[in-house]
Each structure stands twice: as C-alpha cells, then as structure tokens.
Amino acid sequence: MALVCKHGETRADTKPRAIHHLKATPETVHWGYFSPDIKPALIVQSGDLIEAEAITHHAGDAPELMFDEGIERLFTEIDPSTRSPGVHIMTGPIYVEGAEPGDMLEVRYFQMTPRNNYGSNLAANWGHLYQEFGEKERVTIYQLDPNANTASALYAYDFPGKYLVPGTITHCPVCDREPALPGITIPARPHIGTAGVAPAVDAPVSTIPPGLHGGNIDNWRIGAGSTMYYKVQVKGGLFSIGDPHVSQGDGEISGTAIEASLNCLFQIILRKDFSFPSPLLETPNNWIVHGFGADLDEAMKGASMDMLHLLNEHQGLSRNDAYSLMSVAADFGVTQVVDGTLGIHVRIDRNLFPQKGVTKDPS
Amino acid sequence: MALVCKHGETRADTKPRAIHHLKATPETVHWGYFSPDIKPALIVQSGDLIEAEAITHHAGDAPELMFDEGIERLFTEIDPSTRSPGVHIMTGPIYVEGAEPGDMLEVRYFQMTPRNNYGSNLAANWGHLYQEFGEKERVTIYQLDPNANTASALYAYDFPGKYLVPGTITHCPVCDREPALPGITIPARPHIGTAGVAPAVDAPVSTIPPGLHGGNIDNWRIGAGSTMYYKVQVKGGLFSIGDPHVSQGDGEISGTAIEASLNCLFQIILRKDFSFPSPLLETPNNWIVHGFGADLDEAMKGASMDMLHLLNEHQGLSRNDAYSLMSVAADFGVTQVVDGTLGIHVRIDRNLFPQKGVTKDPS
Numbered sequence: 202m203a204l205v206c207k208h209g210e211t212r213a214d215t216k217p218r219a220i221h222h223l224k225a226t227p228e229t230v231h232w233g234y235f236s237p238d239i240k241p242a243l244i245v246q247s248g249d250l251i252e253a254e255a256i257t258h259h260a261g262d263a264p265e266l267m268f269d270e271g272i273e274r275l276f277t278e279i280d281p282s283t284r285s286p287g288v289h290i291m292t293g294p295i296y297v298e299g300a301e302p303g304d305m306l307e308v309r310y311f312q313m314t315p316r317n318n319y320g321s322n323l324a325a326n327w328g329h330l331y332q333e334f335g336e337k338e339r340v341t342i343y344q345l346d347p348n349a350n351t352a353s354a355l356y357a358y359d360f361p362g363k364y365l366v367p368g369t370i371t372h373c374p375v376c377d378r379e380p381a382l383p384g385i386t387i388p389a390r391p392h393i394g395t396a397g398v399a400p401a402v403d404a405p406v407s408t409i410p411p412g413l414h415g416g417n418i419d420n421w422r423i424g425a426g427s428t429m430y431y432k433v434q435v436k437g438g439l440f441s442i443g444d445p446h447v448s449q450g451d452g453e454i455s456g457t458a459i460e461a462s463l464n465c466l467f468q469i470i471l472r473k474d475f476s477f478p479s480p481l482l483e484t485p486n487n488w489i490v491h492g493f494g495a496d497l498d499e500a501m502k503g504a505s506m507d508m509l510h511l512l513n514e515h516q517g518l519s520r521n522d523a524y525s526l527m528s529v530a531a532d533f534g535v536t537q538v539v540d541g542t543l544g545i546h547v548r549i550d551r552n553l554f555p556q557k558g559v560t561k562d563p564s
Numbered sequence: 565m566a567l568v569c570k571h572g573e574t575r576a577d578t579k580p581r582a583i584h585h586l587k588a589t590p591e592t593v594h595w596g597y598f599s600p601d602i603k604p605a606l607i608v609q610s611g612d613l614i615e616a617e618a619i620t621h622h623a624g625d626a627p628e629l630m631f632d633e634g635i636e637r638l639f640t641e642i643d644p645s646t647r648s649p650g651v652h653i654m655t656g657p658i659y660v661e662g663a664e665p666g667d668m669l670e671v672r673y674f675q676m677t678p679r680n681n682y683g684s685n686l687a688a689n690w691g692h693l694y695q696e697f698g699e700k701e702r703v704t705i706y707q708l709d710p711n712a713n714t715a716s717a718l719y720a721y722d723f724p725g726k727y728l729v730p731g732t733i734t735h736c737p738v739c740d741r742e743p744a745l746p747g748i749t750i751p752a753r754p755h756i757g758t759a760g761v762a763p764a765v766d767a768p769v770s771t772i773p774p775g776l777h778g779g780n781i782d783n784w785r786i787g788a789g790s791t792m793y794y795k796v797q798v799k800g801g802l803f804s805i806g807d808p809h810v811s812q813g814d815g816e817i818s819g820t821a822i823e824a825s826l827n828c829l830f831q832i833i834l835r836k837d838f839s840f841p842s843p844l845l846e847t848p849n850n851w852i853v854h855g856f857g858a859d860l861d862e863a864m865k866g867a868s869m870d871m872l873h874l875l876n877e878h879q880g881l882s883r884n885d886a887y888s889l890m891s892v893a894a895d896f897g898v899t900q901v902v903d904g905t906l907g908i909h910v911r912i913d914r915n916l917f918p919q920k921g922v923t924k925d926p927s
Binding site: 322324328329330334339343352357381384385386387388448449450456457496497501502505506509518520521522524525526527529530531532533534535538543547550553554555 | 691697702717745747751813820861868872881883885895897898
C-alpha cells in the first residue's frame with residue numbers, strides 16, 4: 202500500500218506508461234556533482250518506467266573484471282579533473298514533465314540487476330577505522346553469485362598510495378593478490394547508494410553529503426521493492442542515480458560497500474498531493490526516515506524530528522502519542538559514518554497503523 | 565550453537581542443575597547501584613537455573629495497575645534517599661561458586677513473563693526530545709495482551725513537576741487521564757534493560773551508565789532465547805537483573821521503554837575458557853557487540869573495535885578481512901541516547917561463519 206491511498210484502494214497514477222532505456226555514456230552521466238544546469242539525459246512523464254545503467258566509480262579497482270566497453274569509455278573519456286567535488290558517477294538527469302519545486306517524486310524501484318558479477322570494497326581513507334589500520338587502504342574484490350543472491354571475496358590487495366582520484370584504475374598484478382574471507386558467503390542486498398534530484402543551488406553540489414535532495418544516503422534498504430520520495434527543488438526535478446552497491450551493512454564502516462554496477466528498473470510518479478521534509482523510504486513493511494549531520498548526535502536529532510513529523514502530520518497521531526510510540530517501537534540505525542556524511546535512519550513498522558497511507562486521507 | 569563448541573558438538577556444561585527461586589523483596593534488591601559489597605541474595609553453582617523477579621522502578625506511574633503486595637513493599641519500605649546514584653531496582657546479587665575475576669558468566673535467558681499486564685512509558689527529562697517538547701514529561705500507560713504478545717496504550721497523563729525520585733508514586737486521578745494511541749497495537753519484545761556483574765570498584769556504581777560489567781545496556785534483543793556474556797570483575801561475579809521492559813525501540817528515544825515487571829527464568833554458566841572485553845550478546849541468528857560513550861561517535865568507535873576483536877580473535881579472520889566483512893555485512897544500530905549512556909550496538913549474522921563457535925577451536 203503506497204502513500205495517500207485509502208486502505209484497499211487502487212491508485213490510478215501508478216499504471217506504467219512508456220518505458221525508456223537510459224545507457225550510461227559520457228554524454229548521459231555527470232561525475233561527482235548534482236546541478237540544476239545539466240542538460241537532461243532523458244525526459245519522462247509521470248508514470249513512465251526507466252531502465253537505467255548505474256555504474257560504480259570503483260570499477261577501476263579490478264578493471265579486468267568490472268570493466269566492459271561501456272564502462273571503460275566513462276573512465277577513459279571523462280577528464281578526471283572534472284570529477285568533482287564528489288566522487289560518484291551519476292546517470293541522468295531525468296527531467297519529469299510538470300514537476301515543480303515543492304512537488305514530490307515517488308521513485309518505485311522494481312529491479313536491480315548486477316551488470317557483471319564483480320564488486321569492490323575499499324577500506325578507504327575516509328573509513329571509520331582508517332587510523333586504527335595505520336592509514337592503510339585496502340581493496341577486497343567480491344564475486345557475486347546471481348542465482349544464490351550471495352557474494353564472496355575473490356582476492357584482496359593493499360592499495361598503493363592514497364585513494365584520492367575518483368575512478369582510479371589499478372591494475373593489481375596477480376602476484377600481489379591475497380586470498381580473502383575464505384569460506385564466507387554473504388547475502389547480497391543490491392541497492393542504490395546515491396540518488397536524488399538537483400538541488401536549487403547555483404553551483405555544482407557534491408554527491409557525497411546526503412541532504413534534502415537525496416544524494417548519498419547509503420541505506421541498503423533502497424533496493425528492489427522499495428519506494429523513495431524526494432522533494433523536487435527545481436523545475437523538472439532532474440533525478441539521477443549512481444553509486445550502485447550489491448551489499449552494505451548499516452554504518453558502511455570501511456567507507457564503502459561492495460560497489461558494483463547495476464541495471465535498475467524504476468518508475469517515477471509525480472506527486473503534488475503531499476510533502477515531506479527529508480528523503481523518505483517506504484519498504485513493504487517499514488517507513489524509514491533519514492537524518493544527517495556533522496556528527497551522529499545531530500543526525501539522530503534530525504531523524505527523530507522527521508519521524509515525529511511523519512507520525513504527527515501524516516498518520517494523525519498527536520505529538521505526545523508519536524513520541525511515546527517512537528520510544529517503544531521505532532528502531533534507529535546508523536546509516537553511515539564518513540566525515541561530513543554521517544547519517545541515522547529510523548524505521549517504523551507500517552503495519553502498526555490502521556490506515557496504511559502516509560498522508561492524511563484527502564477526502 | 566553456543567560459544568566454543570565445534571559445529572555439531574554438544575556441550576556438557578549446559579545441562580540444567582538445581583533451580584532456584586529469587587523473589588524481589590527489600591532484602592534481595594539493591595536500588596540504583598551495583599557494588600561488590602552487597603551480601604549475596606542467592607548462591608548458585610554453574611549450570612543452575614534461576615527464576616527471578618525483576619521489578620520495574622516505574623510501577624509507581626500507575627500503582628493501582630502495576631503494584632501488587634510484593635512490589636508495594638519495595639516502594640514503601642526502601643528509603644528513597646538510598647535509591648542512588650542510579651534509578652533501577654536490581655534483584656540480586658547472585659554469587660556464582662568458583663567465579664573469579666577474568667572469567668565469563670554466560671547467562672542464558674529462557675523465559676520472560678509479565679508479572680502483571682501493565683507497563684509505563686515515560687517521556688522523561690532525560691529523553692532525546694525533552695527540549696523539543698517544552699520540558700514536559702508525560703506518562704503513557706500500556707496494557708499487554710499476553711496471548712497475542714502485543715501492547716496497546718490505555719491512557720496518558722502529563723507528569724506533574726519533574727520526575728526526579730526513582731520510584732515516584734503518582735496517583736493520577738481518572739479525570740486527568742487522556743486517551744492515547746487509539747487503534748494502535750505494537751508487538752511485545754520482553755527483555756531486561758539492566759543486568760550485570762558487580763564492578764570491581766570500591767564504591768556503589770550507578771546502574772545508569774552501561775559498561776564492561778553490563779548495566780543499563782537497553783538492547784531489546786536481550787530477551788528469551790538470547791544469551792549474554794559478562795566478564796566477571798569480583799569473586800563470585802555478583803550478578804543482578806532489573807529494569808524489565810516489554811517493548812522498546814532501538815534508541816529508546818523518550819528515555820524509557822514500556823517499563824513493566826517480568827519474571828525471568830535463566831541459567832548461569834561459568835566460563836573459564838574464553839574472554840571478551842565488553843558485554844556480548846548472542847541471539848539465535850546474531851552476535852551483537854556493544855559500545856558506549858559520551859556521544860554516539862565514541863560509542864560507534866567502541867562497538868566497531870570490539871566487533872573487529874570478535875571476528876579477529878574468536879573467528880580467526882584477519883583484521884583486514886574482518887574490517888571488509890563488517891562494512892558489507894554488519895549492521896550498526898543506536899541502542900540508547902540518554903546523556904552519559906549513549907550506546908551503539910553492531911549485529912553480525914552467525915550463519916555467515918563456517919565454524920559457529922565464537923572462540924577459537926580449543927583443540
């Protein structure tokens with residue numbers, strides 16, 4: 202049950218319309234930034250389906266496994282000096298006809314399919330335990346089993362120098378590869394680490410810090426079957442996706458997930474009937490609200506206040522009732538802990554509520 | 565599968581021995597503190613079962629529902645001025661024959677049964693949103709349905725003044741009671757908020773800040789079917805339990821859970837064959853490690869380092885491998901956010917490991 206519907210009602214606006222295919226090419230990606238000034242890579246109408254290629258900026262950690270012709274073009278044709286101020290390869294933007302500032306984009310993620318069967322985890326210089334590991338960076342390459350929906354480590358190597366340039370290509374010689382995580386198989390959780398609309402800012406905005414526009418939220422629950430709601434900041438919304446992951450823990454403690462390119466099928470629906478102050482995630486069983494801050498405590502406060510808002514404004518609970526319910530039934534988790542991009546999310550079970558829609562009954 | 569066992573092996577030391585019944589009386593509880601100087605309320609041997617009464621210090625929020633003769637005795641006979649420096653009513657201590665500093669107590673929680681069908685949630689002066697609620701404190705009384713294993717709010721009232729004395733008794737007149745959370749039923753997650761061994765400190769130690777001895781960890785997963793490991797600090801261990809909850813969200817954001825008295829059945833096994841630096845929780849599917857700190861960032865660092873220790877020392881992963889695995893498969897959550905007792909926990913799936921025991925194969 203999605204937003205606004207009365208219980209048991211079917212929404213007419215979710216009917217799939219046209220389907221578009223959006224390849225990631227040097228002409229259809231922007232690397233490291235969001236901006237309202239980027240020419241749309243695609244123009245869609247509300248209800249359209251989009252199959253888009255999301256490319257990991259870590260494909261260069263094992264180019265012989267993670268590159269193909271299309272990915273190699275991005276890494277070789279896009280000038281490294283233009284990959285800033287952030288690091289992620291973003292496919293888009295997608296212009297949604299009729300979207301105006303203050304509207305919401307409902308993005309329904311239907312399918313996330315690995316483009317190849319390899320991914321990279323970097324213990325990065327921005328990771329939580331970088332000092333504790335003597336300022337060493339290390340790459341672990343994982344192999345995916347798409348049938349079992351699992352991943353296991355293939356080999357690892359110490360990264361030479363410091364990982365500073367997004368899209369670094371490292372040809373690690375076979376002799377430097379060490380075995381890693383023998384006998385351990387982990388569940389895959391394919392998801393999109395970074396997605397969002399263009400912020401209404403007159404300069405390129407880094408893809409790294411998450412914010413009200415979305416961005417690098419890094420919640421592994423943003424996978425197939427989930428829906429995200431982003432608040433439109435500029436005309437057309439200008440939605441982009443990137444930073445695909447196949448597995449990540451809450452906290453993303455080494456600074457990265459298993460970074461792996463994904464083909465994503467999703468639907469964008471333009472919503473003018475409700476508003477929410479921060480990126481809102483709906484999974485089959487939960488509503489999840491995100492807070493961000495300069496430290497975890499600030500992020501915690503943001504997530505709390507926005508969950509209070511959700512329960513109060515959209516479920517009609519009194520603020521008093523909402524606060525009590527949060528304390529006894531909402532679960533706060535750490536989304537990520539990279540400097541400047543600390544995130545806390547809070548999950549509440551949608552099934553607790555007699556009326557399943559988030560927003561007030563419009564009748 | 566519990567610690568140390570080889571896969572498929574049966575442990576002989578888990579065979580239940582005697583069963584003891586430990587009532588909570590003014591003679592068998594200590595209110596607000598742990599101390600190595602308290603006379604044991606019970607002496608047990610490794611393997612013994614204990615059925616102990618854990619009493620909520622919030623029973624006075626609805627005495628007509630949450631009191632019975634035994635509970636009332638505690639509230640009326642124990643001098644309020646002695647209830648310090650913490651707030652929780654602790655049943656015990658239990659002296660374990662043969663336990664020496666450095667040993668571990670394995671506490672297997674088998675059953676947690678509500679003593680009556682009522683609990684209290686306080687939006688407290690130590691809650692995360694106290695300022696945002698205009699420094700108002702408010703009590704919400706919940707009724708439990710023990711058959712459905714759910715809870716729903718019965719009524720709420722604004723607390724008069726400031727909730728400062730542990731065990732305050734409030735006779736809220738019926739006319740001041742407001743309906744709360746109409747139509748909402750939440751799942752019950754009965755668990756123990758505070759439990760642990762006596763710290764080796766020559767003064768009463770507050771029950772409020774969690775620490776290496778255990779204490780107010782407030783993880784709702786410490787319920788029936790889970791096992792906690794506490795490091796013995798003084799001869800006999802001197803284990804106590806209190807602060808029972810029937811439901812709590814990760815974060816316990818209002819400062820309290822649904823606080824409700826529980827009868828707890830558990831087994832204590834003395835372990836001399838391994839050690840762990842902080843309170844370790846084992847559930848059927850997870851190992852969970854806890855970190856504490858003056859802020860969430862410090863707690864996050866502690867939880868990370870101890871999970872690294874678990875994977876490295878007890879699962880035999882290299883530190884490099886452990887760090888990568890944590891980033892892609894371990895989930896960090898917020899346990900609580902009260903000033904001075906901020907906690908982060910991290911969960912890893914036990915089923916990831918080919919050898920299920922935490923400690924190294926002793927052979």
